[in-house]
Amino acid sequence: MLIFHMDFNFVRLRLEFAIKLLDRVALLGYDAILWELENQVRWGSCPECAVPDAWSECFKTVRKWLHFNLDLEDNYIRKHCESLK
Numbered sequence: 001m002l003i004f005h006m007d008f009n010f011v012r013l014r015l016e017f018a019i020k021l022l023d024r025v026a027l028l029g030y031d032a033i034l035w036e037l038e039n040q041v042r043w044g045s046c047p048e049c050a051v052p053d054a055w056s057e058c059f060k061t062v063r064k065w066l067h068f069n070l071d072l073e074d075n076y077i078r079k080h081c082e083s084l085k
Contacts, residue, residue, distance in 0.1 A: 004030040008040035026070040035076035
């Protein structure tokens with residue numbers, strides 16, 4: 001199994017670019033995506049942890065698109081902001 005690591009620690013991706021990138025990743029033969037989300041996705045359980053322009057519903061859209069269009073598995077590492085520890 002080939003896993004592509006999407007690390008959101010230092011980058012913010014527009015939805016359109018992320019979809020193009022993931023399409024390319026699938027063409028290169030990867031089987032799965034590992035999302036390291038940091039504070040780039042707004043979670044209902046900790047909305048104050050997210051950056052102002054964080055993904056919310058669009059992350060769900062991308063995950064659905066991965067499954068239905070590219071047949072890629074995905075999993076994610078969810079980290080909360082340091083100030084809440």
